[in-house]
Amino acid sequence: MSKSKDEYFNFVHVLRGLASLIVVWSHLVGWWLPVNQATSNLQGYWENLIVRPFHLYQNGGHLGVLIFFLISGYIVAHVSLKENSSRFLLKRFFRIFPALFIVLIISYIIATFSLRTNLSIPLGNNATELKDYLYSLFLLDYPLGTPSALAVTWTLFVEILFYLLTAIFIKSTKKDPLKATWYFIIAINIIIILSSINPIINRIAHYAVYLFFVLLGRIIYLCEKKYIPLFESIILGIVSLFCYILFYDYLYPNSLFNESSHIIYTIIMAIIVFFIFKIFYNKKYKITTFLGDISYSLYLIHLPVGTLVLNILHKNGIPFKYSFLISCTICFIVSFLIYKFIEKPSQKIAHKLINISIFKNK
Incomplete structure (x- = not known):
């Protein structure tokens, strides 16, 4: 493997790990504590040192999600230049769904156990019957509006939309990456403009708007590898970011610039963090590789497994700082087993x- 490829994978790996840790923290600390009417100095330090100074949305969790989206756009652009549409979709299918299938089985078992033992249902599981888990497996809960069995999978629905568009425009990307990226922007605009036609398209549009942000990662990659000139890349980036902000405000009124949510600050922070690690991080450590x-497995499993552990320990009077440490350790172990x-x-x-x-076949 060449040095440049080493640096590419190191940069991606560390950002993946960082983003997943931020999401885990925001859920197992920032979400679990208020739901259970509990407090912790850990959350106080996090809010005072990170969340408030940088105006982060959802206790920082949204920052992790946006970083994931930038990574996805960057990586998928790299992969799509080497694959045909069928090979690309096949690899993406086996990347997403086997682990999701296992985690949903685990989530179902944990929810059933929690009901029978008088524990709270794990955070993010709103399923009321078995078919909700089946809908969640195929990510149909979002366009259909059915209860989700695993809340974090909304980002996977965004990913699937991006994969489908990538497969559709994969030949165009190889021939003319600049023109193909404009096709992406036009297609996303059409989806959102048609959002008033029926409820399903409207629900899809509420997730499709994030594709504009995913596109930023694609544009960065294509510019870096000189598939698109710098000036055109800047124009594409500005247009994509403008469409993201414009349509986000249209679909989610009074949330983007709301002083209580700070979403716009989180968007800016995600881009800054992405560029900092991309430019300056080129080292490889065992911990970042791990x-x-x-x-991905940690992102999926931390809600059902993590909150189950917290609920059990909380019920038995274990202080949160120890419960959180034990919960994270178990999540890491389960995630590693799913990965392996x-x-x-x-x-x-x-x-x-x-x-x-x-x-x-091409």
């Missing part, structure tokens, strides 16, 4: 399947 590897025994084998299966003739 966190990057398990980031589900994610990695699934990716190997995908690589074997792409050798089948149907996926080799």
Whole structure:
């Protein structure tokens, strides 16, 4: 592996790990504490040192999500230049759904156990019957408006929309990346403009608006690798960011510039953090590699497993600082097991399947 490729993967890995940790913190501390009418000095320090000074939305959790979106746009741009549409979608399918399937099974078991033992249902699980888990598995809960079994999967729905557009425009991207990126922008605009036609399109539009932000990652990659000239990249970035802000304010009125939410500050911070790590981080450490590897599984599993552990320990009078440490440790262990025994084998299966003739066709 060349030095440049090493640096590329190091930069991506550390940001993945960082983003997942921010989301875990925001949920297991910033969300769990008020729901359970509890307090902790840990949250106080976090708010005083990080959240308030930088005006972060959702206790910083939204920052982690936006970083994930930038990473996705960056990586998918890299991958799409090497694959045809069928190979691309096959790899993405095996990247997303096997781990999601396992986590939803775990979530169902935990929810059932919690009901039978008088514990609170884990945060982010609003499922009331088995079919809600099936809808959540295929991410149909968002366009259909059914209860979600795993709240964090709304970002996966955004990812799937981006994958579909990438597959549609994959040939155009190889021929003319600049023109293809404009196609992305036009397509997203059309989805949002048509949002008033029916409830399903309206729900899709509420997630499709984030695609403008994902596009920023794509634009950064294509500019860096000189597929698109700098000036055109700047124009694309400005247009994409403008559309994101414009349509976000349209779909979520009075939230973007609201003093109590600070979403606009979080958007700016996500871009700054992305560029800082991209420009200055090129080292490889075992801890960042580990966190990057398990980031997807950790992102999925931390709500059902993490809140179950917190609920049990809280019920037994264990102080939150110890409960949180134990909860995170168990989440890391479970995430590693899912990564090792589900994610990695699934990716190997995908690589074997792409050798089948149907996926080799351009």
